[in-house]
Each structure stands twice: as C-alpha cells, then as structure tokens.
Amino acid sequence: MTVYVDNFRAPARVGSVSGRWSHLTADTVEELNEFAARLGLRTEWFQTCKRKCHSTLPCVHWHYDVTDKYRSAAIEAGAKPIDIREMGALTSARRKALLAGEGR
Template sequence: MAVYVDTMRAGFLPTHVKGRRYVMSHLFADTREELFAMVDKIGVDRQWFQRPPGTGLPGMKASWEHFDITQSKKRLAIAVGAVEVSMEAMAAWNWHRETFGFACHPDVALEKRESTRRAKATETAP
C-alpha cells in the first residue's frame, strides 16, 4: 500500500487570497486511511478532501478520492514517503480501481491498461 502524487501542475487562483496563484498536483493513495494519514502528516486540512457523492464523508464532489495539493505540500509528501507518478499512471491507477475493484502501483496499472488495450485491438483486427 502506498501514497502517490502525480506530475500535474495545474494553476489555481484562490478567491480568498487576492494576487496569489497556486500550482497543484493530485495526492492519492491505495486506501483512504493512508490518504488521510498523509494529509495529517503534511498539514493539509481534511476539508479539501475530494470524493464522489454518496460516500457519506464531508468534502468536495469529484469522480475519485484525492486531494489537490500545492507544490510545497507535494515536496513534503515526497519527503515523508509519497511516490511521484506520471499523470498517465495516475489515470491508469483510477482505471484499475474501477475495472478490477482494487488498487495496485500506478506503473503496474499503466502496464495492465496498455496490455488490455493491445489485446482488444488484436481481437478486433481483421
């Protein structure tokens, strides 16, 4: 089990602080417990939790459970054990969880997704 940060560098202009611009990445984990333990460790407020509706947990609506974190928090997360992965690997990790119902390392999920795509392409080839 692990916690991950992706390579996304999305700009964000907060409405509560004029003139400030943040650059954000996704923080996600194999389990919710690991995710919450990490945000507690690096000082990210749980109010920023993003999750699908219907989980019964407070937070903002999203298609998957994660936090958007600043680059300074990303550096802290990596320093205490988070693994940096590409955005493509993060997307594959989500695909794997939705397809198979469990998480694996994002790079493994990326390989699995690509092999699945190749197999489907072979099946439909004339």
C-alpha cells in the same frame, strides 16, 4: 501500500491561494487521510465525487489537491512521484477492482 503524488502542476487560484496544483492519492482512503494529516492537510480538503461514479460505483477519483509546497513535502515524506497518466491508471484499476467485486 503506497501514497502517490502526480506531476499535473496545473496553475490555478483556489480561494486566496495561487499556485500549481497536483493530486495526492494512495492505495486506500484511510492511508491517504493519515498521510495527509501528517502533512498538515485539512480533512475538508479531501475530494471525492458528490455522486456515484458511472451511476452504480462508489467514487474512485478520491484525492487531495496540493500545491507545489505540499507536493514537495509529500515526496520528502515518502510519497511516490508519478506522471498524471499514472494517476489515470490508478483510478482505472480502482474501478476494475470494484467491478470485479460486483461480479461484472
């Protein structure tokens, strides 16, 4: 299994933190949360949809938003750096796998 961090680096201010933000995700939610804990990320920073994706599926967009500081730390800890388009491909693959599991 793999943890990924994209190169989105969108400038934003979140609360008192200004920086460039990217997305940290993994092959499984469990792996993502374990990796995030090792980086010192708070579990309340985990993001997922508030409702079902596409009305019937669980959310496939789960991730942590991370500043460049945490992005660099994630890469040093073994996360695979990916392009933002690859992040889209990961969520699409998750959706397809869920659909396949439902017999669609």
